[in-house]
Amino acid sequence: MKTKVFVTLKPSVFDPQGKTIVDALRSMGYTAVQDVRQGKYFELDVEAGSTDEARSMVAEVAEKLLANPVIESYRVEVDDERSQESGVRRQETA
């Protein structure tokens, strides 16, 4: 089962990578970009009997390993039928 984990720095934590990107974009002329925060994105392929089981296992993994609670928060998504139909519009590259 395909699952995804998003790990982001907590809003109160300064993000030097994000700031560097904003600066770079500004020098490239992209002044409409107000703010950038960089995080991590994981795709986990897990064996699980149900989406709920997958979700709770992956949440545990995120909690224990993928995120550092001192500075980061995380979000888990499990690909199920509903998300396939969701209205999120996507643009993908090859």
Add this chain to the structure above:
Amino acid sequence: MKTKVFVTLKPSVFDPQGKTIVDALRSMGYTAVQDVRQGKYFELDVEAGSTDEARSMVAEVAEKLLANPVIESYRVEVDDERSQESGVRRQETA
């Protein structure tokens, strides 16, 4: 406007980070995790007149700066009303 960019290694490209995580999870007892791929996740706050404008600007930024087209591909999402209502179930931490 809130936008998101997901950058992932192209499928054929070796991901040592993901492999190390799988190995670690295995030794921690999470044998149900078959595969992990690690990518980057960016949240960009942009000023744009429409979601389409935001999407094309962010795609350009992703192409030029956030992703390395030789080994990575990217995906852009723009938060609009529809995605707010989408069926993606989320589990978030503080």
Add this chain to the structure above:
Amino acid sequence: MSIDQTTIDEHGLNADEYQRLLEILGREPTMTELGIFSVMWSEHCSYKSSRLHLRRLPTEGPRVVQGPGENAGAVDIGDGLTAVFKIESHNHPSFIEPYQGAATGVGGIIRDIFTMGARPIALLNSLRFGTLDDPATRRLVDGVVAGIAGYGNSIGIPTLGGEIAFEPSYAGNPLVNVFCLGVAKADQLAKGVASGAGNPVYYVGAKTGRDGIHGATMASAEFDEHSAEKRPAVQVGDPFMEKLLLEACLEVMQTGALVGIQDMGAAGLTCSTSEMGARGDVGIEIDVSLVPQRETGMTPYEIMLSESQERMLLVARQGREAEVEQVFEKWDLHAVRIGEVRDDGRLRIRDHDEVVAEIPNRQLADRAPLYNRSTERPAYLAQAQQLDVAALAAPAALSGTWLDLLRAPVIASKRWVYRQYDHMVRTNTVVLPGLGAGVVRVKGTGRALAFSVDGNGRYCYLDPAEGGRLAVAEAARNVACAGAVPIGATNCLNFGNPERPEIMWQFAQAVDGIAEACRALGIPITGGNVSLYNETDGQAIYPTPVLGVVGLIDDATRVLTRVFPAVGLEIVLLGDAAGELGGSEYLTLAHGLVGGRPAAVDLDRERALQTLLVDVARDGLIGSAHDCAEGGFAVTLAECCVESGGVGARVELSGPGGPDDRFLLVRALFGEAPSRVVVSALPGTRDRLLARARALSVPATVIGHTGGERLAISVAGVGVADIGLVEAEQAWANGLTRYFEAAVA
């Protein structure tokens, strides 16, 4: 399946080569066999254009323990120890993906060293790019430096220096050469040799994917506008895996259960199996289905040609498999037995029970094509070597030019680069980067090793033979300036397309120059690397041989750097007063020209100078030594002062004509020539220093004193150039950094 002409062409085999393949096999090849021949007979693996020439290099000497032919060379450093070192290029991969290309280059050279049973203790790199005004070049530089740092830092081998230059000729074809040095016990050197029928063949390390299939043939082809599409799956380095492999391999060698070992670099499994078999004159049979695979559906062809990184091939002693396997288990690596050694001399590749390739191994190696390609003196030379000094615009103010030269990226501080490299890990670093040759102590001996990589493409462009001599002389001189006796060298020959007679001429000339200088200076070449086809759209790079010289210092506490250690010391110039404008940095900077001829090196004089330097360093007569390289004497003088903690200098030159002879002054200040070194004499040692110099017929002139807050040069009592030390430090410190810290960050 029958092989058609297109397929043969795609594999880069010409008609003769294919004919020879047919003779060896006595039949049509399978696809896997075609792939194997293609990579083994590529320029990269077979050295078919360069082999004849490389034979002219001197490879023997009393200290040589391992000459060319193994994964790396080795020289005796006393106490039963050897220094194992080699240089490699990763030019093409770094252009395609700067970070990973450079990183995997570092990974490759490190494997070459530990494969020999040596613990790697130092890295250097030699880099060439286009000019920094181009943002694309800045991105390349940023990525290459980060890749070198990312790999070396992670694995824990200090990167101690190198060189970095910027010339338009490298814009479409940057050079990334990496050097690694390790230390091994002489009686424990490992070899890439298979022997003993029935001995098991093991595969260890990362799984095999479709990375870099045909990397070796790619490294042997020019770039053109279609290259972007031909890009094979880029290899991604895994320094963590390599660190495990390094430790596990060194540990497994201690067991005595190994027969031979080789890393899988270019041409991966193909090259390692066939070379190990050929060196031992045995056959090797493996089953590719046993090879650990990262991707599904890989064909035997792909498995044999993959260039996935961080993999090793081992031959163990029959009956001692458990010892080998246990060590790898400890490091969470799983050694997989994929085949065994045979006495039939054949490279036999099976996919389960089906034989997919069977090649007489010796013939694959011995009958590899060898070309004596035609050479022709290039037409550009006659014109380029002309330099009409009289036609040059009058020189600008010398002080301003002096500062401009200090600001030139090729001369300016490389701190922005080496600060990204962990250069202190392993606690052996005696000389930090940026102060001269890299120097590491050899723990447990009191001795130290110094090393430097040098080359000047501009000199070689203007005179390839002289350029080759000068590269050897400079690298050796840099090592001697640290107080080390040069004892061995490696070289990386970066050239254009060898099928063009002018390029081949450059190559042959450069090799002659290198060979002559190595003979004259008594420095054997123990290995190296050739990188050809460095061209983009038919435009070749400057011919660029890079020499890596290793030197030995008996007393690690008697090591010198470029920096004046105190005020009030006498400054002595060893060598001639003036240099030449031909090929100089000054000529490019002030007049936008690359022309003339570089000053020729007198190899007897050079040898005497180096002997002198080592003697006076050992006997504590001098406090610093720095050679005059790019930018000439004035730049060297400034380099002796920067980062000294505020020691300026005042010198008086008497040699070169009067103060108003404009180009003579420029020659004295900014002209370039070999065999010139600025030293500081320690208190009370001047006369002994001058006497020693006289005894060796090395010109030596007391030219001034250290101290003060300015750098001042006068000629015949008249001040000709004068800059503030702070001003000089600033120009030099920011010259390279300014391109990065504001822009790319």
Add this chain to the structure above:
Amino acid sequence: MKFAIVEFPGSNCDHDAYYAAKHVLGQQAEFIWHKDTDLHGADVVVLPGGFSYGDYLRTGAIARFSPIMTRVREFADAGGPVIGICNGFQVLLEAGLLEGALLSNRRLKFLCQHVHVRVEQTDTPFTCGAAVGQVLKLPIAHGEGNYYAAPETVAAIEANRQVLFRYCAADGAVSDAANPNGSLAAIAGVCNAARNVVGLMPHPERACESVLGSADGRVVLESAVAALTV
């Protein structure tokens, strides 16, 4: 006195710590493999620098799950002196034996250079031989050494005098210019509330011999010897 040098896969300053303890200080030293479950009677535990597990996910994130860490935690809880240097500091933070986290250096680049740090507290086993305000010249070599903790946490550790080392200029003055990586309050090293567990980004073990450019780091390891022989 015996130093245990814990080796994680990817540690690369393990030999440096071992050499400093054994050959420079003349103490006993032993490598302890991360899969080991025993500290072999060591008096001091060193978690050395390096890139444990490649540091791919997050520095120190995976190492903290190594079997030996259970033993290290018990040893620390019982008051045993533990020092984490660079990657070892990162492991201690991930393991929760110290408070805070380390972010990327503010300029994002890996930095290797000598820096100065000021000793702020001397009532710990790794600083007892130094004087308050003493300035040490030590190397740093890291990409993620930018110390961060929530404001309440920083306030608490300051109040408890848990900040042991601060980046400073050669004269001891703390300034933004002397802070190489952007660490909050110029924090280069901290201890736990019980003061026996110490972590710092600079490498004292690389600065134990003048031939290497500085011997200022010896005081850190010698403090441990002194603390335990009293």
